[in-house]
Amino acid sequence: MNENSKTTRPPGASALSLRVSRAAYYQLGALLISLLFMALIVIFSGESPLRVVSSLWDGAFGTADQFARVLATLTPLLLCASGLIYTFTAGLYNLGVEGQIVVGAVATTWVLRALQNQVPAPLVIALGIIAGMAGGMLWGLLAGALNVYGKISEIFAGLGLNFVAQGLAIYLIFGPWKRPGVASMSGTEPFDESLWLGRIGQTEASPVALVIALVVLIITIVVMRNTYYGLRLKAVGQNPRAAFILGIPSTRLLLSSFAICGAFAGIAGALQVVALFHRLIPSISSSLGFLALLVVMLISFNALWILPMAFFFSGLNVGSLQLPMALRLESSLAGVIQGTLVLFALLARGLSERAGKIKRSQ
Amino acid sequence: MNVQLQHIYKNFGAVQANDDVSLSVESGAIHGLLGENGAGKSTLVKILSGFITRDRGEILLNGQPAGIKTPADAIRAGVGMLHQDPLDFPPMTVLDNFVSGRPGGLFINQRAASHEFKALTSQFNFELDVDEQVSNLTVGERQQLEIVRLLALGVQTLILDEPTTGISASQKSALFAALKKLAAQGKSVIFVSHKLDDVAELCHAVTVMRAGHVVGTATIPCPSARLVSMMFGRELAAPSKPQTCRDDVVLQVQHLALSDGRMDVRIDRLDVHCGEVIGLAGLEGSGQRLFLLACAGILRPAAGDVRLHAARNGLSSMAGKPYHDFLKAGVGYLPADRLREGLIWGLTIQDHVALRTPASSAFIDRDSTRQNAELAIQTFNIRGRTDTRAGQLSGGNQQRTQLALLPPALNLVLMEHPTRGLDIESTIWVWQQLIARCQAGTAILFASSDLDEIVQYSDRVIVFSGGKVSAPIDTTSLSAETLGEMIGGKF
Numbered sequence: 080m081n082e083n084s085k086t087t088r089p090p091g092a093s094a095l096s097l098r099v100s101r102a103a104y105y106q107l108g109a110l111l112i113s114l115l116f117m118a119l120i121v122i123f124s125g126e127s128p129l130r131v132v133s134s135l136w137d138g139a140f141g142t143a144d145q146f147a148r149v150l151a152t153l154t155p156l157l158l159c160a161s162g163l164i165y166t167f168t169a170g171l172y173n174l175g176v177e178g179q180i181v182v183g184a185v186a187t188t189w190v191l192r193a194l195q196n197q198v199p200a201p202l203v204i205a206l207g208i209i210a211g212m213a214g215g216m217l218w219g220l221l222a223g224a225l226n227v228y229g230k231i232s233e234i235f236a237g238l239g240l241n242f243v244a245q246g247l248a249i250y251l252i253f254g255p256w257k258r259p260g261v262a263s264m265s266g267t268e269p270f271d272e273s274l275w276l277g278r279i280g281q282t283e284a285s286p287v288a289l290v291i292a293l294v295v296l297i298i299t300i301v302v303m304r305n306t307y308y309g310l311r312l313k314a315v316g317q318n319p320r321a322a323f324i325l326g327i328p329s330t331r332l333l334l335s336s337f338a339i340c341g342a343f344a345g346i347a348g349a350l351q352v353v354a355l356f357h358r359l360i361p362s363i364s365s366s367l368g369f370l371a372l373l374v375v376m377l378i379s380f381n382a383l384w385i386l387p388m389a390f391f392f393s394g395l396n397v398g399s400l401q402l403p404m405a406l407r408l409e410s411s412l413a414g415v416i417q418g419t420l421v422l423f424a425l426l427a428r429g430l431s432e433r434a435g436k437i438k439r440s441q
Numbered sequence: 442m443n444v445q446l447q448h449i450y451k452n453f454g455a456v457q458a459n460d461d462v463s464l465s466v467e468s469g470a471i472h473g474l475l476g477e478n479g480a481g482k483s484t485l486v487k488i489l490s491g492f493i494t495r496d497r498g499e500i501l502l503n504g505q506p507a508g509i510k511t512p513a514d515a516i517r518a519g520v521g522m523l524h525q526d527p528l529d530f531p532p533m534t535v536l537d538n539f540v541s542g543r544p545g546g547l548f549i550n551q552r553a554a555s556h557e558f559k560a561l562t563s564q565f566n567f568e569l570d571v572d573e574q575v576s577n578l579t580v581g582e583r584q585q586l587e588i589v590r591l592l593a594l595g596v597q598t599l600i601l602d603e604p605t606t607g608i609s610a611s612q613k614s615a616l617f618a619a620l621k622k623l624a625a626q627g628k629s630v631i632f633v634s635h636k637l638d639d640v641a642e643l644c645h646a647v648t649v650m651r652a653g654h655v656v657g658t659a660t661i662p663c664p665s666a667r668l669v670s671m672m673f674g675r676e677l678a679a680p681s682k683p684q685t686c687r688d689d690v691v692l693q694v695q696h697l698a699l700s701d702g703r704m705d706v707r708i709d710r711l712d713v714h715c716g717e718v719i720g721l722a723g724l725e726g727s728g729q730r731l732f733l734l735a736c737a738g739i740l741r742p743a744a745g746d747v748r749l750h751a752a753r754n755g756l757s758s759m760a761g762k763p764y765h766d767f768l769k770a771g772v773g774y775l776p777a778d779r780l781r782e783g784l785i786w787g788l789t790i791q792d793h794v795a796l797r798t799p800a801s802s803a804f805i806d807r808d809s810t811r812q813n814a815e816l817a818i819q820t821f822n823i824r825g826r827t828d829t830r831a832g833q834l835s836g837g838n839q840q841r842t843q844l845a846l847l848p849p850a851l852n853l854v855l856m857e858h859p860t861r862g863l864d865i866e867s868t869i870w871v872w873q874q875l876i877a878r879c880q881a882g883t884a885i886l887f888a889s890s891d892l893d894e895i896v897q898y899s900d901r902v903i904v905f906s907g908g909k910v911s912a913p914i915d916t917t918s919l920s921a922e923t924l925g926e927m928i929g930g931k932f
Contacts, residue, residue: 305804305805305807306803306804306805307795307800307804307805308803310788310795311796313785313788314788314792314796317785317786318784318785318786320781321780321781321782321783322796323739323764324739324774324782325796325797325846326764326765326768327796328765
């Protein structure tokens with residue numbers, strides 16, 4: 080067979096453009112269907128979809144305080160989503176991201192408690208954030224070691240470690256770190272205001288925290304697009320066997336992706352303590368790790384889209400808080416919207432790949 | 442049961458796997474199906490057993506047309522197949538496997554099933570424990586389990602695909618006795634093999650296939666020379682490789698024992714010289730791949746040692762060393778399964794070039810990798826662009842990409858089917874490149890199912906047959922007959 084004389088143009092050219100456009104059509108279709116689906120849900124619960132949209136908008140951007148709250152939600156979301164880009168690229172579902180946030184927050188709280196009033200406040204905050212990063216990284220590495228050396232699915236390892244981390248936080252809050260007099264779900268004793276990361280006015284938004292998150296995001300984009308590390312991670316994620324034969328150290332890469340994701344989630348946990356809650360609370364992660372998983376799945380693991388999508392999800396989360404008061408709808412509607420979007424997006428991707436396979440096999 | 446396959450056609454893309462194949466097996470007969478790799482024997486028996494649907498042609502069972510479309514259809518019609526790799530459920534017990542696939546109600550009658558199982562196994566002198574987990578069984582025992590399972594389902598025609606590879610001598614004689622007993626009961630057996638001795642010992646008649654056609658049918662006994670000439674019936678190409686061998690040894694194998702759980706391969710001693718090409722002949726899955734993997738440092742030998750020539754200090758043992766050290770010692774491995782082991786589906790040619798380039802900084806130099814990728818595309822005549830993904834390349838172009846990715850200076854190149862999927866001109870061109878490497882001192886070990894390629898480009902040939910390994914033979918002293926007999930297990 081002389082295949083070279085048979086094809087007159089590069090086989091890649093037409094196939095590539097076809098693939099992209101098909102995927103795009105499916106994604107667009109998924110968006111439309113999920114909007115329709117959500118509109119139906121709203122109509123069934125006796126409301127007008129348009130009023131829900133405007134209420135969500137008001138809830139998120141109506142006042143400076145609310146907008147600041149969107150930014151405060153955006154910060155951990157950006158950090159965790161950036162971290163998850165590494166593990167997803169390596170082909171791993173790091174559901175342990177929640178626990179990594181919690182351990183980061185615990186480590187930060189520990190450093191703040193130990194060093195407060197002993198060294199200058201800015202140094203305490205800096206050391207606290209570094210400790211949070213280290214704590215999250217260790218927790219991530221633990222999940223990684225269980226996965227790489229213990230051959231445990233990273234999904235189960237992560238979920239198990241989430242419980243352990245949550246248990247640790249609750250033990251500390253009700254045990255050794257309890258408030259003088261009374262232990263309560265509201266957390267440890269708040270830190271002195273000198274240990275709070277600077278805020279915009281009296282709002283919840285901290286510019287320093289947001290800048291840290293944006294820097295992490297930019298680093299992630301650069302690493303994924305321009306470095307050997309990012310390329311090798313892609314290779315290992317897509318085909319570990321071929322990557323091994325090409326001489327890529329897959330074990331080290333897998334562990335490092337867990338460590339990086341854990342470190343970023345740990346920073347998120349640290350910032351929840353120093354910039355938002357100013358103490359350790361049982362729900363310190365506010366489930367933002369899981370939300371970040373949804374964000375990254377929705378954008379097909381493409382780091383460039385993290386910022387807009389995370390911003391959109393933060394807006395939904397904050398905007399939905401006033402739904403019960405404004406429209407007598409459950410605020411969990413935001414979760415329904417987010418889940419619906421992701422489900423339909425994943426469905427569209429699956430169908431698009433299947434259509435591609437059928438087309439190729441014909 | 443009387444089986445007739447009439448004018449069966451099947452193609453996979455451009456490959457005509459079965460081209461007007463007819464086969465007839467009487468009830469009570471053991472019928473051998475012989476042929477080289479890719480001759481179409483597996484396709485034919487998979488069509489009969491419903492694993493592959495035919496494009497055209499008719500299957501008659503006892504003279505009646507049988508509309509076999511799925512394995513379940515085939516079993517209902519009385520046709521069962523024993524696959525080369527047993528299709529069973531290793532984590533389950535023997536008894537659970539025995540009753541699986543059975544039509545039936547909601548509940549399993551364990552006691553009756555166990556009773557039936559014991560009756561069948563004792564009839565054939567198989568020694569199997571009903572409560573044993575299948576993962577603890579040998580390949581031979583798993584075959585026995587599969588045979589009794591199919592018989593319990595009422596199979597009247599049993600197909601066996603290369604059943605004697607990886608089983609012990611006593612299991613083989615038990616298997617043959619069982620098959621003869623089945624034939625005596627009036628069942629028909631189709632025995633797919635490439636081992637001339639096995640066919641001679643067991644079969645009543647044999648059909649030889651080559652390149653999708655039936656070449657001929659013979660009754661046993663039949664001189665093996667005649668079967669060999671039917672299987673490989675042609676003159677081999679003339680050796681055409683220039684002399685590039687040097688005296689120094691680059692790879693030394695000592696008392697090597699390899700195993701993948703199914704097959705044991707033993708090689709006592711082999712010295713490969715700089716500039717030498719050694720062809721590994723034999724049907725696919727006869728142990729060549731294990732040997733190449735061990736030389737590449739990917740498969741740990743069960744015993745023995747692979748010694749490689751290191752820069753200054755002569756040969757040094759690689760026992761226990763990681764794959765990375767083999768790469769550093771200048772070993773390059775080219776796997777046969779390009780998209781599973783060689784290339785990464787979603788990455789572009791340029792990405793692959795970058796992955797192979799030793800990184801001088803953390804950042805990828807886009808311009809220079811693009812230039813390198815373009816150079817590779819030009820020199821290796823790859824139909825694709827720098828941003829074409831590996832999965833979008835055709836098979837031949839994937840092979841060219843793999844070859845282009847091999848580092849320039851290597852001591853030892855290990856290849857499986859280096860020119861599969863390439864046209865003749867490209868094959869010649871690829872070998873020119875490889876021989877140029879040999880002139881620079883690189884040694885090459887390659888497995889191929891194309892005997893012409895082996896004879897044309899090798900200095901010496903090693904023949905693999907079901908894990909047995911021949912001593913190296915000079916290509917000049919080879920003939921098609923000796924090679925054919927050795928591939929058939931006679932040496």
